[in-house]
Amino acid sequence: MTQIATSQIELDELPALERGRRSLEQIKNIDSTKANLATDNEIFTETRSTRSRIFVDAIPIEESADSEPHTRRLGLRIGSISVEVEEKVLYLLGSCMGVFTIGLNDTATGANLPSIQKHYNLSYEVVSLVFLAGFGGYLVACMLNSVLQNAIGTRWMLLTAGLLYAGGSLLIAFAPPFPLVMIGLIIMGFGGGFYEACLTSIVAHFENSRFMNILYSFFGIGALSAPFIIGGFAKAAIPWNLYYWFPFSLGVILIAAHFMLFKQYVIPAEAETEHHTLRARFTQLTQMRITWQVKLLPTTIGMVLIMLSFAITLTLSNWLTSYLIEVKGAGVDISRYQLSMLWTGITAGRMFFSLPYIRVRDRVGNALLLVLLCGAIAALWAAKANASNWAVIATAGFFLGPNTPAILSIVSIRVPPRLKGAAVSITIGSGLIGAALGPLLFGVAVGKIVPGLEVLPPVIIVLSTLSALTFWTIPPREKRD
Template sequence: MVTTTSSRDQEAHIATRHDYDHDLELSILPIQEAHVHEDPSSCQIPTTIAAEEPDAEPTNEAIVVAQSITNPPINKYRLLTVSLLNFLGGLNDSAPGPLIPYIERHYSVNYATVSTIFVANAIGFLAAAPCTNLLERRLGRAWTYVLAELSLAAAYIALACSPPFPVIVIAFLPIGFGLATALSLSNVFCANLSNGTAALGILHGSYGIGGTLGPLMATGIASRTGGRWSLFYFLPLGMALLNTVLAGWTFRGFENDIEMSPPVASRSSSSPEESFSHAKLLRGAFKNRVTLLGALFIFAYQGAEVSISGWIVSFLITSRHGDVSSVGYVSAGFWAGITVGRFLLSHPAHTIGEKVFVIIAIAGAVGFQLIVWLVPNMVGEAVAVAIVGLLLGPIFPCAAAVFSKLLPRNIQMSSLGFITASGSSGGAVAPFVTGLLAQKAGTFVLHPICIGLFVAMEGCWGILPRLKKRTI
């Protein structure tokens, strides 16, 4: 026990505690950011410094343990929860592709009209960008997740009732909001674990699994029920309700576990007023070069991904004369490729280097997209589409890991929220433009649009700042 006998000793002790608090803040940074000493016999985040000898000089060193997948133990269940949240995101995003022909037939609408669901989804994502950080500060992590999942559940109830088409478009607004909010929080949670690359791989691999199963379930339900496409949405409704319960339980007390409010430490110092000013954080995020390049990159990435998923079935039906009840499974092959890529190629990507790997993967995706466009063979095209998915799969987790390393911590939540929202904008604008042009020229326009987006991705990725190890 340390005793104090004079005001001078008290001042030294207060200084020690101040330095310790600073060290504790830095302890939650990803493993690349700080040297962490982990005690294998403990899985709790220490809240006290080692006892000092009575005559020892005050020290500012603290023994801390960074959060990981298993530390604290509840993080295992939190990772499972965010994986299920992202699984639902994949299920949701991959279903419209095989369902579009049935929706067109049911409501007697054309390509351009049905494409408005992508626009509504993007508006919901954009609405979430400035709100996610504010909601978490006001409600906490657990209740923000609950709000996001309840907004999804309300939208799925509307879709399952097969309402008039304008109501369908409106229902995609809360879907976009809920998915964007949950995805931003999940990306930040996983990226800031000490083994963040592995956690991000699991998170986005789960999205790929949902994306693979979505077309299979949607095609199976719609084709076996006489085109009653709306019945599919009872499945994501059940998932949304389950996720509401899990998120509320696993993230209860999350702020206490990290021993602080949302992180404010960054590579560049900031005043307390600036750190806790929501408006200033947003302005800083939107002016940051990495944020802007990341937003453009993910805009192009998700634009290509959703365009392929949403329109490859229509392309095979109109240009290759495929049967609607069978070519829907090609979309499942694309998402299966994304899933396999995220689980199997994320580690080699980290070994090679994320920046180099992404450049190679995008170049390969361009090549196989050309095969889908120019080779009129149904089997060959199905295989090529799956390989495009395989190459695109690890790009998102690689990009999330790189952005989390490059972004200052005080704007990380706002920046990743903006990047996520931009991705959904790309996932709306690109398929919407594809639908408009397909109405005039034909569904083959999918391919030049995707290739152009791949080229834009290469350009944005190539001018990102070099990765530098953070120092403390």
């Protein structure tokens, strides 16, 4: 009996009998194993399905099986309508909304400058401090953005920017004493700086110069809208401070919009670390052996270029209204509308050069555009008839428009993905030095020299020439996998 029992156990442990029949215990074990495998597969499938779902406003949209590995589609619900949107398009839309709001404030200070000067009875030197106030906060925010964005996340960074922008606008809307106006501009500068650096770094990860042009086209749309609104206020004798209810309202809207749109956004450099293969890690280590001089050179040149670009744009934009009134004899409302023509040209230029078959080479193309800008500014300087100013100003804006997005694309393309956010923030922050010092130093000089505002065109021509020459120092782009 003992031998028979032992023999039975040995037979049961075999995978199958010679006759092709299986014992009862084997069948039970196989069924149990299949059930466990099915359960494991279900859990694994559910986990992958859960991970591959992306929620925007509680709508899950799964990745398609034949889609590219890095292409995701998000669901967006507007009322009872559900829309499926590619991830890049949705984030580009949210970024464009933000820079449109920044653009409103970019030209508002210059367009309101004569009204602020008259309301507070200030000299050119004192009223020029408004530029330093606004861009002081802007500069600090851009320098802090990369650190804070990594610390608290993109979504909360954008919400912080919205609160600061709306809070500063609300303070100025009540026309407080001039020192409080300065504080309001500083707060708005913080919000605008966080917005621009954060949103530009988002678009920079797309590594597409056309997306950058589209982004800054919306900046131009906002910038050309503000003078129209302020010009209408001036013609209707509406107090200048009431304009700031517009950026306040838009800031509140942006807080809600960015809260929803960027709910699932993760900085690409962080998202990709989970999927690094051994080959990708080896490639990254190989790239790190490139000298720091090669990596820093494009950023350094980009910092110089962006300082000149911002100085040209902001000096021309902020002082053009006063120049047209005092030198060209334009009306208080007409001068604001002509300032809008500058930003209409800037926006048109950025849209035109974002077309698929239009490409501007880094050195030759951008230098040529700046030479054409000098020609348009020279025509404005020489023109006697006020009617011709409309076309000349718009033409100058068209050639100036692609300058800033081209510089940001040059810098972002030439640095590794993990450094894009910091490089873009530093570049924009450097540009704000030119944006603050350009209008400020020009205002101080205008108050002390005899020609006064008549020197605006030659100053813009000199700065544009320096920028065109600097473009020739850009190193060629490195080829990376």
